[in-house]
Amino acid sequence: KKFVYMFNEGNSSMKELLGGKGANLAEMTSIGLPVPFGFTISTESCNAYYDAGKKISPDVQEQILQALARLEQTTEKRLGDPSNPLLVSVRSGAVFSMPGMMDTILNLGMNDETVEGMAKLTNNPRFAYDSYRRFIQMFSDVVLDVDVFFFEQLLEEYREKHGYTSDPELSAEDWQEVIAGYKKIVKDRTRKEFPQEPKEQLFLAINSVFDSWNNQRAIVYRRLNKIPDHLGTAVNIQSMVFGNTGNESGTGVAFTRNPSTGENVLYGEYLINAQGEDVVAGIRTPQPIATLENEMPEVFQQFAETCHLLEQHYHDMQDIEFTVERGKLFILQTRTGKRTAQAAIRIAVEMVEEGIIDKKTALLRVDPDQLNQLLHRRIDESYPRNQLAKGLPASPGAATGAVVFDADEAEQLGNDGKRVILVRPETTPDDIHGIIAAQAVVTSRGGMTSHAAVVARGMGKACICGCEALKIDLREKQFRIGDTVVNHGDMITIDGATGEIMLGEIPMIEPQLSEEFQLLLAWADEARKLGVRANADNPEDAKKAFEFGAGGIGLCRTEHMFMDAKRVPIVQKMILASNLEERESALAELLPMQQGDFEGIFEAMQGFPVTIRLLDPPLHEFLPDKEELLVEVTKLQILDPSSTELMEKEQLLKKVRQLDEFNPMLGHRGCRLGMIYPEIYEMQAEAIFYAIANLADRGLEVKPEIMIPLVGHVNELKEMRQLVIDAALQVQEETGKEFDYLIGTMIEIPRAALTADQIAEEADFFSFGTNDLTQTTFGYSRDDAEGKFLQAYIENKVLPENPFAVLDQDGVGKLVETGVKLGRATKPYLKTGICGEHGGEKSSIEFCYVTGLDYVSCSPYRVPLARLAAAQATI
Ligand code: ADP
Numbered sequence: 001k002k003f004v005y006m007f008n009e010g011n012s013s014m015k016e017l018l019g020g021k022g023a024n025l026a027e028m029t030s031i032g033l034p035v036p037f038g039f040t041i042s043t044e045s046c047n048a049y050y051d052a053g054k055k056i057s058p059d060v061q062e063q064i065l066q067a068l069a070r071l072e073q074t075t076e077k078r079l080g081d082p083s084n085p086l087l088v089s090v091r092s093g094a095v096f097s098m099p100g101m102m103d104t105i106l107n108l109g110m111n112d113e114t115v116e117g118m119a120k121l122t123n124n125p126r127f128a129y130d131s132y133r134r135f136i137q138m139f140s141d142v143v144l145d146v147d148v149f150f151f152e153q154l155l156e157e158y159r160e161k162h163g164y165t166s167d168p169e170l171s172a173e174d175w176q177e178v179i180a181g182y183k184k185i186v187k188d189r190t191r192k193e194f195p196q197e198p199k200e201q202l203f204l205a206i207n208s209v210f211d212s213w214n215n216q217r218a219i220v221y222r223r224l225n226k227i228p229d230h231l232g233t234a235v236n237i238q239s240m241v242f243g244n245t246g247n248e249s250g251t252g253v254a255f256t257r258n259p260s261t262g263e264n265v266l267y268g269e270y271l272i273n274a275q276g277e278d279v280v281a282g283i284r285t286p287q288p289i290a291t292l293e294n295e296m297p298e299v300f301q302q303f304a305e306t307c308h309l310l311e312q313h314y315h316d317m318q319d320i321e322f323t324v325e326r327g328k329l330f331i332l333q334t335r336t337g338k339r340t341a342q343a344a345i346r347i348a349v350e351m352v353e354e355g356i357i358d359k360k361t362a363l364l365r366v367d368p369d370q371l372n373q374l375l376h377r378r379i380d381e382s383y384p385r386n387q388l389a390k391g392l393p394a395s396p397g398a399a400t401g402a403v404v405f406d407a408d409e410a411e412q413l414g415n416d417g418k419r420v421i422l423v424r425p426e427t428t429p430d431d432i433h434g435i436i437a438a439q440a441v442v443t444s445r446g447g448m449t450s451h452a453a454v455v456a457r458g459m460g461k462a463c464i465c466g467c468e469a470l471k472i473d474l475r476e477k478q479f480r481i482g483d484t485v486v487n488h489g490d491m492i493t494i495d496g497a498t499g500e501i502m503l504g505e506i507p508m509i510e511p512q513l514s515e516e517f518q519l520l521l522a523w524a525d526e527a528r529k530l531g532v533r534a535n536a537d538n539p540e541d542a543k544k545a546f547e548f549g550a551g552g553i554g555l556c557r558t559e560h561m562f563m564d565a566k567r568v569p570i571v572q573k574m575i576l577a578s579n580l581e582e583r584e585s586a587l588a589e590l591l592p593m594q595q596g597d598f599e600g601i602f603e604a605m606q607g608f609p610v611t612i613r614l615l616d617p618p619l620h621e622f623l624p625d626k627e628e629l630l631v632e633v634t635k636l637q638i639l640d641p642s643s644t645e646l647m648e649k650e651q652l653l654k655k656v657r658q659l660d661e662f663n664p665m666l667g668h669r670g671c672r673l674g675m676i677y678p679e680i681y682e683m684q685a686e687a688i689f690y691a692i693a694n695l696a697d698r699g700l701e702v703k704p705e706i707m708i709p710l711v712g713h714v715n716e717l718k719e720m721r722q723l724v725i726d727a728a729l730q731v732q733e734e735t736g737k738e739f740d741y742l743i744g745t746m747i748e749i750p751r752a753a754l755t756a757d758q759i760a761e762e763a764d765f766f767s768f769g770t771n772d773l774t775q776t777t778f779g780y781s782r783d784d785a786e787g788k789f790l791q792a793y794i795e796n797k798v799l800p801e802n803p804f805a806v807l808d809q810d811g812v813g814k815l816v817e818t819g820v821k822l823g824r825a826t827k828p829y830l831k832t833g834i835c836g837e838h839g840g841e842k843s844s845i846e847f848c849y850v851t852g853l854d855y856v857s858c859s860p861y862r863v864p865l866a867r868l869a870a871a872q873a874t875i
Pocket residue numbers: 036088089090091092098099100101102104106238239240241242251252275276277321322323332333
């Protein structure tokens with residue numbers, strides 16, 4: 001079996017065998033670039049090494065020696081030959097790039113004799129000794145396990161003693177002295193002389209590179225980046241070129257384009273008279289690549305051309321390592337360059353314009369998840385972060401503001417134009433007005449899909465949840481993190497993308513939808529077959545959604561309109577009504593308000609479809625908290641027993657108790673409200689139709705899709721459908737206007753999915769409410785699961801992912817498929833969509849496409865992500 005490949009025997013498709021570095025070195029060799037010659041020991045040899053109990057088998061040894069002989073032949077030098085020594089680098093190179101994680105040794109083959117030969121041959125003793133001391137230090141560190149610290153300390157002392165400020169000032173004699181010191185360090189630390197035999201050096205080094213596959217930092221890096229442990233690393237043996245011969249030499253790294261902005265200019269750094277890691281080591285400050293143009297115009301020219309050629313060859317931005325030896329350029333590595341989201345977009349778009357890639361490839365070059373970075377305010381990275389605590393990164397974006405603990409106060413201050421951050425143990429729908437007014441929300445309890453998180457994400461607002469380290473004292477109006485006390489009114493900054501909470505104010509950068517971004521999304525729209533809508537509950541969100549390219553609204557939750565602070569008392573009046581008359585009079589007050597909201601939303605969407613869900617949550621959510629109310633009542637009973645306030649509060653408490661449920665999420669909510677209190681749904685339907693009639697006067701045509709939530713039996717839908725039709729007829733008669741509308745349902749109860757053929761008889765469309773459907777399919781209470789056991793389930797791999805974030809295709813997905821299939825068996829053109837949190841998650845979006853849904857609906861800020869992910873699903 002072939003374990004060793006010369007550079008001219010491989011190519012870039014052999015990454016699995018040769019590692020990324022080796023495959024690209026081979027590829028560059030074959031296209032005629034100036035790559036120092038060498039060979040690659042395959043990843044299979046690494047695995048064989050481990051299988052044999054960390055031993056290189058005689059067969060592999062033999063192949064290495066043969067390859068070495070060929071290398072000697074080609075270079076006309078010999079390893080260990082003092083009159084003409086071959087020196088090599090021994091470089092690790094895994095299948096996936098793991099920059100700096102494993103070991104590399106330069107100048108191997110140097111010893112007390114070859115160093116003299118080098119000095120004579122190059123007529124440059126200073127260079128020869130400099131190379132030797134580098135080799136001793138690197139080899140000792142990597143192979144002999146002698147910490148670099150000892151060498152650095154010695155060199156530091158030497159420099160100080162002789163008044164040198166930088167390494168290039170040291171002469172040949174200086175380095176000779178340093179080398180003597182280095183060798184003594186090795187002897188003292190290892191009780192052995194520094195190995196002089198070059199072949200012994202070579203095999204020791206190869207062993208060490210194999211070993212470095214399993215060093216701590218490589219293991220951690222693989223875990224973080226989900227790289228399998230069994231791949232192994234290849235080892236590249238390459239003849240050395242020298243950037244440290246003097247001022248006509250140097251070494252550097254460059255990206256073919258700016259990896260931060262994407263701008264099409266060479267971006268990189270180099271050092272004159274330096275070798276290998278000097279550039280990144282930070283000992284000397286490197287110079288920007290642009291100045292190479294003045295210092296070595298010919299080399300720069302050649303380098304720029306090579307960069308261009310490599311980009312054209314690989315069709316992507318490259319990250320290139322190079323060395324110049326006495327005015328001659330060598331390329332030592334190339335790989336696909338890592339980049340920010342902003343750069344990824346710009347590079348993809350410009351490469352299409354330059355004819356390097358096609359649009360489809362461009363669409364695949366940008367990771368939808370990365371787009372989040374661009375759509376939220378971000379912390380200016382040039383400022384230091386003094387982190388106080390870390391919670392769950394529930395909604396990305398950054399914010400600065402004064403700490404407040406109360407939603408009402410947040411609203412007040414927010415309306416006065418103050419920036420505040422609402423800090424709560426947890427949030428409930430009662431806090432919504434405070435969340436709207438706040439810059440961001442922080443909670444000490446609750447998970448990634450807790451109320452605060454869902455609401456904040458919907459608004460594109462930064463949010464950190466479940467920050468357990470936060471000890472909130474609502475009475476003292478302060479919170480404590482360790483020894484730090486943060487008082488009401490103190491400024492904090494949070495980063496919702498990382499979950500960090502920081503003391504004080506840190507400057508921010510505004511989000512931008514660049515021209516390139518818009519263009520890329522336009523291409524995505526051409527490619528995709530799946531519609532993208534947004535979840536929006538108010539005109540502002542609808543405008544945002546429209547701006548981000550949503551083709552309609554897939555979910556407008558009407559209860560959020562009920563939670564406005566000014567409306568809550570009216571809603572409560574409606575709930576507390578003791579008879580139908582009272583309830584209807586409260587509803588009559590609410591009607592014009594709802595109507596106004598609908599008009600605003602319809603207008604913002606400019607004729608795109610809008611799906612409106614009738615009231616869904618249990619009514620107790622609109623009433624005050626039971627415990628708090630009890631405290632107030634008890635207080636009043638003592639202080640003011642005959643007051644009307646007490647009477648009212650007692651009344652309220654009675655009602656709250658009546659509405660109390662053991663399992664509110666499985667209780668009296670959704671269409672079950674409409675079934676028992678039809679007047680509520682009637683009012684909502686009328687508000688919708690009046691809004692349409694009104695807009696028709698202004699020449700705007702609207703096609704609403706009215707959605708009945710939580711249907712489990714076709715009879716529920718049948719009854720609610722009739723109710724909506726009646727309302728429409730009534731408004732049509734009253735206003736003399738004709739209008740179109742659809743009536744459909746959410747599929748969010750397993751029974752609905754399983755009887756979708758029956759339900760479709762009464763429905764014009766289905767919208768899969770996968771939040772509730774996940775909840776009811778797993779039997780997990782969403783609000784409890786995350787905090788209590790879900791985290792552990794995911795960590796212990798009981799579940800592969802959080803099913804509330806990533807659609808569970810095997811279970812919940814099967815119900816979605818069944819629902820679509822049965823529904824379309826009844827109505828072949830039944831419109832179907834999804835409106836859970838999953839509508840904004842890329843793997844779930846792909847599933848929706850494959851399952852044949854017509855659209856996904858997600859929060860406005862996720863619309864660009866969904867457009868891109870929907871396009872990628874079709875490619
Ligand atoms: P890493 O994977 O950590 O980047 P490399 O194997 O790329 O490690 O080596 C690091 C640096 O060592 C290279 O960027 C290059 O500057 C230098 N180097 C490696 N091999 C040679 C060589 N044959 N000649 C000159 N310099 C080399």
